[in-house]
Amino acid sequence: MNRYLLSVLSISVAAGFGLAVSVPMVSNHAMAQGWQPKKPVELVIMAGKGGGADRLARFIQGIIEKHKFASKPFVPINKGGGSGAEALRYLKDRAGDPHIIMATLNSYYTTPLRNPGLGVDVSKFTPIARMAEDTFQLWVHSDTNIKTVDDYVKAVKSAGAVNWKMGGTGKGQEDSLVTRMLEKKFGIKVTYVPYKGGGTVAKELIGKHINSTVNNPSEQAGFWEAGKSRPLASFTPKGKLSGRFGKIPTFEELGYGSDMVYYMQRSIIAPAGIDREVQAFYVGVFDKVYKSAEWQGYIKKKGLIPGWLTGQALTDYFIAEREAHRGLLKAAGEIK
Amino acid sequence: MEVFALLVDGFVITFEPLNLALVIAGVVVGLFIGAMPGLGSVNGVAILLPMTFLVPPTSAIIFLAAIYYGAMYGGAISSIMLGIPGASTAVATTFDGRPLALKGLADKALVAAATASFVGGTISIVLFTLFALPLAGVALAFGPPETFALMMLAFATFIGLAGDDIPKTLFSIFIGLVFSAVGLDIISGEPRLIFGDITGFYHGINFLVLAIGIYGIGEMLWTIETSQGDVMMSKATVTFQRVFDNLRELRASAKTMIMGSFLGYFVGILPAAGATPGSLMAYGVAKTMAKDPDSFGKGNVDGVVAPEAANNAASTGSMLPMLTLGIPGSPTTAVLLGGMVIWGLEPGPLVFVDHPNFVWGLIASLYVANLFALFINIGFVPVFIWVLKLPFTILAPIIFVLCVIGGYVPTQDMHDVWLMLIFGVAGYLMRKLDYPMAPAVLAIVLGPLAEPALRQSLIGSHGDVMIFFERPISGTIMAVAIILFALPLIKFLNNLRKR
Numbered sequence: 089m090n091r092y093l094l095s096v097l098s099i100s101v102a103a104g105f106g107l108a109v110s111v112p113m114v115s116n117h118a119m120a121q122g123w124q125p126k127k128p129v130e131l132v133i134m135a136g137k138g139g140g141a142d143r144l145a146r147f148i149q150g151i152i153e154k155h156k157f158a159s160k161p162f163v164p165i166n167k168g169g170g171s172g173a174e175a176l177r178y179l180k181d182r183a184g185d186p187h188i189i190m191a192t193l194n195s196y197y198t199t200p201l202r203n204p205g206l207g208v209d210v211s212k213f214t215p216i217a218r219m220a221e222d223t224f225q226l227w228v229h230s231d232t233n234i235k236t237v238d239d240y241v242k243a244v245k246s247a248g249a250v251n252w253k254m255g256g257t258g259k260g261q262e263d264s265l266v267t268r269m270l271e272k273k274f275g276i277k278v279t280y281v282p283y284k285g286g287g288t289v290a291k292e293l294i295g296k297h298i299n300s301t302v303n304n305p306s307e308q309a310g311f312w313e314a315g316k317s318r319p320l321a322s323f324t325p326k327g328k329l330s331g332r333f334g335k336i337p338t339f340e341e342l343g344y345g346s347d348m349v350y351y352m353q354r355s356i357i358a359p360a361g362i363d364r365e366v367q368a369f370y371v372g373v374f375d376k377v378y379k380s381a382e383w384q385g386y387i388k389k390k391g392l393i394p395g396w397l398t399g400q401a402l403t404d405y406f407i408a409e410r411e412a413h414r415g416l417l418k419a420a421g422e423i424k
Numbered sequence: 425m426e427v428f429a430l431l432v433d434g435f436v437i438t439f440e441p442l443n444l445a446l447v448i449a450g451v452v453v454g455l456f457i458g459a460m461p462g463l464g465s466v467n468g469v470a471i472l473l474p475m476t477f478l479v480p481p482t483s484a485i486i487f488l489a490a491i492y493y494g495a496m497y498g499g500a501i502s503s504i505m506l507g508i509p510g511a512s513t514a515v516a517t518t519f520d521g522r523p524l525a526l527k528g529l530a531d532k533a534l535v536a537a538a539t540a541s542f543v544g545g546t547i548s549i550v551l552f553t554l555f556a557l558p559l560a561g562v563a564l565a566f567g568p569p570e571t572f573a574l575m576m577l578a579f580a581t582f583i584g585l586a587g588d589d590i591p592k593t594l595f596s597i598f599i600g601l602v603f604s605a606v607g608l609d610i611i612s613g614e615p616r617l618i619f620g621d622i623t624g625f626y627h628g629i630n631f632l633v634l635a636i637g638i639y640g641i642g643e644m645l646w647t648i649e650t651s652q653g654d655v656m657m658s659k660a661t662v663t664f665q666r667v668f669d670n671l672r673e674l675r676a677s678a679k680t681m682i683m684g685s686f687l688g689y690f691v692g693i694l695p696a697a698g699a700t701p702g703s704l705m706a707y708g709v710a711k712t713m714a715k716d717p718d719s720f721g722k723g724n725v726d727g728v729v730a731p732e733a734a735n736n737a738a739s740t741g742s743m744l745p746m747l748t749l750g751i752p753g754s755p756t757t758a759v760l761l762g763g764m765v766i767w768g769l770e771p772g773p774l775v776f777v778d779h780p781n782f783v784w785g786l787i788a789s790l791y792v793a794n795l796f797a798l799f800i801n802i803g804f805v806p807v808f809i810w811v812l813k814l815p816f817t818i819l820a821p822i823i824f825v826l827c828v829i830g831g832y833v834p835t836q837d838m839h840d841v842w843l844m845l846i847f848g849v850a851g852y853l854m855r856k857l858d859y860p861m862a863p864a865v866l867a868i869v870l871g872p873l874a875e876p877a878l879r880q881s882l883i884g885s886h887g888d889v890m891i892f893f894e895r896p897i898s899g900t901i902m903a904v905a906i907i908l909f910a911l912p913l914i915k916f917l918n919n920l921r922k923r
Contacts, residue, residue: 170608295567
């Protein structure tokens with residue numbers, strides 16, 4: 089037994105040494121008064137490890153750690169089951185708990201709409217902050233002759249629904265709703281092939297296993313830069329994107345109306361029934377994250393739209409978006 | 425050649441004092457994380473990711489990659505010593521590693537695992553160094569039909585195990601497939617098989633829960649029954665002389681090692697596959713190739729060598745799509761990819777051009793990490809052996825606690841701990857009835873990869889199964905798979921007729 093302990097201990101000591109090399113653990117950073125977390129904060133992620141939502145949440149966690157915006161660490165926990173249903177239920181059951189927050193995406197509305205049995209009303213959660221809105225573009229492979237939306241519509245029509253494969257994330261999720269918008273607007277039909285994540289979708293386009301995608305900018309940026317893919321139009325209002333992504337025409341600019349707009353919200357929320365001071369603490373932390381050079385740089389580089397929202401305004405936004413999604417899901421035949 | 429000039433630059437970076445210290449620290453941390461059941465490299469890398477802000481990106485990736493690597497070595501340790509897979513990638517190592525330990529040959533298994541890991545790691549890094557960019561094209565060529573064909577090949581290697589009871593093998597595979605179907609169906613977006621509305625089933629059944637249950641708890645129950653009060657598990661003694669003898673004897677396994685390395689590497693570079701399927705497939709192939717397939721599962725060194733060579737090779741392989749395509753080849757590289765974004769690097773086709781120091785520093789560090797991991801592992805073998813000399817009355821509670829931790833950590837849900845215990849009892853009963861377990865584990869790993877690939881292919885072809893045979897790559901793989909399926913079936917039917 090002693091020897092077993094010895095071997096475990098020696099490994100632990102070695103591991104501890106490793107940590108010591110890499111982390112000078114300084115946490116004597118005294119914070120301002122008000123509520124402070126008494127233990128590590130759970131940062132629930134509504135998606136699995138490695139996806140876009142996960143990467144973003146870990147990026148935010150990184151910013152908090154780097155600048156010591158909080159006296160206790162934020163620990164990401166993935167609850168991706170059932171398109172976020174698991175995460176929503178988890179948060180509902182933790183009402184009043186001050187040591188848990190969640191990073192959301194659009195399944196925040198669509199999952200409760202599709203599963204009324206969950207008994208989750210998202211307007212009941214405590215709003216913390218909307219950090220940005222992610223955008224969508226229509227992408228094709230750069231080897232094709234398709235250079236404009238017109239070319240695209242012609243190509244889809246001449247190929248026919250059977251031969252035109254649109255890749256995207258799971259059915260009823262963002263990509264499929266955007267695809268539905270596209271089909272309705274241009275009177276086209278495509279074969280929709282669902283994949284597990286946006287990154288895989290991007291790769292499938294480059295490997296020519298599918299004909300087009302509606303990826304987020306961050307998913308296609310690398311391939312675009314390498315000249316492998318081509319954006320045709322952006323599902324944003326004009327003038328909202330800057331830099332490289334600002335040069336992509338929007339559907340509105342191309343004269344297809346102002347309704348061809350869709351966003352993925354990136355927000356932080358807390359369970360229902362937490363104290364005002366607790367809410368204020370989290371709003372303060374994320375305000376600092378939002379204003380950090382890292383976050384502002386990320387938004388610009390990855391084609392997100394900045395848009396800080398908090399308090400009642402954020403709840404109102406959630407309610408408005410939920411109703412919009414109710415309409416979209418009905419139009420797509422996903423709910424009655 | 426240009427590649428060598430770049431590699432030399434990479435070594436210069438790796439041998440900077442900070443980076444070298446990080447490689448060593450990373451390997452040690454990784455060994456520990458890998459050896460702890462449930463705490464695989466994914467968790468280790470995710471936990472330590474924020475700490476990498478304190479060093480430059482190249483040092484950060486070197487540290488995290490060393491952890492990833494160390495964990496691949498470490499996973500084998502608890503698989504062999506305690507019969508609990510330390511990480512998902514080490515499940516296949518349990519199949520033969522544990523029986524070897526029970527026979528008093530744990531030192532042999534540990535040395536074989538470390539050596540095979542080293543060979544697999546080194547072969548794959550050489551391949552990575554020489555052919556990184558052309559191989560990225562292979563990853564791109566793999567669409568849903570190719571992925572499905574590959575999965576069929578994997579199943580075929582497991583059915584094609586001459587001598588096994590085919591109906592029982594099939595039963596085991598189907599049980600695994602049913603379990604793998606629990607959770608969200610990504611194609612329809614609906615939750616399936618959640619038994620009314622049990623939230624714990626929303627995330628599906630994590631296959632580690634099944635593997636730890638069957639191999640940890642089930643194995644423990646089995647040992648309690650068979651040892652019948654004989655509390656000493658093993659009479660293993662170890663000297664450095666024996667370690668060297670073991671090393672010499674391993675020459676007989678060279679072929680298996682090389683097979684495992686290449687297979688693991690190629691499976692690893694396919695996005696989303698990762699090291700676990702690679703190691704399971706290598707095990708299946710090793711058994712099919714062997715002269716005495718019956719000895720597998722009862723303590724054949726080749727059964728340790730093949731998966732260990734493959735999982736290390738695959739872990740290097742899965743870095744390839746991460747770097748060149750920005751697509752993770754495994755859950756761990758998905759987290760590393762997140763890290764690259766945080767460090768301000770754009771993973772993708774241009775990373776080799778824009779950040780040569782980062783890429784070549786990483787590649788060179790993997791050579792060094794491998795060498796360290798080998799030395800540390802072999803050096804520790806005598807220490808590990810002492811654990812086996814503990815009376816089982818002490819070891820059993822430790823195994824039980826580790827199993828519970830291992831069941832909880834991946835999803836942090838008590839539901840999975842109960843499930844793991846149920847699987848443990850069920851696994852014990854299945855074993856009493858002489859059902860093979862490995863196929864069930866294989867099925868729950870490959871099911872979630874095979875099913876979407878099958879359905880995506882059929883959506884694309886509008887239900888025409890010819891899509892699997894028309895395309896050159898998937899057609900070839902499918903043909904091999906069908907032959908492998910058919911051979912034992914014909915043999916089995918022949919035997920039936922003769923009887």
